[in-house]
Amino acid sequence: MKKIEFPLENDKQISRLKAGDEVEIYGTIYVARDAAHKKMIEAVLKKSPLPFPVRGGLIYYMGPTPAPPGKVLGSCGPTTSSRMDKNTIPLLKAGLKATMGKGDRSKDIEDACRKYGAIYLLTYGGCGAYLNRFVKKAECFAYCELGPEALYRLEVDGFPAIVGIDSNGKNLYNK
């Protein structure tokens, strides 16, 4: 089991990872899905600043259920990543180093991972209750009007994932 802390201090932490490796994620990660991506890409195109530092960061494709009493967040498993394919590459270009979700992605994402030295992580689809235990803090910090599609900042402790596409563009699903 390899450990990675986000935001990355240096790219070596991910360049050594291979498709199929199991990893544990620590540190601060960001949550965004369909509607938030649309807004972020509009910001990138307008050359406006993004609401969070993407450089060295990880975006988790997820829309949580509301936090019940005594929890920082509700159920928080991954959504289907391929819907974000089109809006991912400008963010990788801006320095984003990792994305996380579920399911296979397009060839364009494999190429972009190789080009920008980024990785795509898979986590366990439909297991949002289980994954809740690895989230220590959660805060909506931008686009909050989007409700479950808003941007969240999470503090995670050993969040489990598998390398789906490594920084050489090798895809676990193409074995």
Place this chain on the structure above:
Amino acid sequence: MRKISYKRIIEEVSKMVVDTAYYLPKGVQRYIRKSYRIETGLSKKYLGIILENLKVSEKEKLPICQDTGLSVFFVEQGCDVIIDTGKYKNLEEIINEGLKRGSKKGFLRNSVVSPLERKNTGTNTPGVVHILSGKKGMFKISLLTKGFGAENTSRLAMLNPSAGKVGIEEFILKTIKEAGSLPCPPVFVGVGIGGTFEKAAILSKMALCKIGEKSVNRNWEKLILKKINSQLKIGPGGFGGRTTALDVRIETFPTHIAGLPVAVNISCWAHRFGTITL
């Protein structure tokens, strides 16, 4: 003549909405455990986490999956059953009130938006309500909580009548192959054959509500299941393996001499459904 109060329907629907999000039907759990026993490697690991997730969900009262779905209701109402609607316009409004209350009480996600502006309705409503005529004295509501990872991979084809059973099987296999890792496999497959364009789609969804029940098409369903699992090898999570689909269920309806509509509705392994009879 039997009268049912809106209050009772709201209360029971609300409870069913919460329970369906937290507890996977025992029958569905059995399919998953069986798959866990025969898989290996990463696929087995994923199934192990799925089983652990079900325990956490029940114990800690967290929805099984954060996609608490678009709620689809099938109502079977006998013609001698009347509803006391109170201040509500109709049965559909009453069911949606139950959905709204249950979603709030159970901390479910508000996943419903207007289709073009994408504005969230903020209440997890409306659900999709199908009202069907049931047997005398009957009032039954079935709920299918449909996550959209799987719903997005579902397909409908207006096949040529000459395509026959072979063409139908090809279309089912093609749909599941193209869905690949996206719908959270291992999946359940609901197939609607016949009727019209919309009838086939509704049949496929009704088929999903009947997973595990007796079927007149059982032999064919088993054959298709075997073909899916022996040919596609998508496996749990798309990590490869022997269980791409957990079961197949077919519903049919007479159709036009010129057509053969076929709908394939895919459900993720977290096949959440419930029934109440009042």
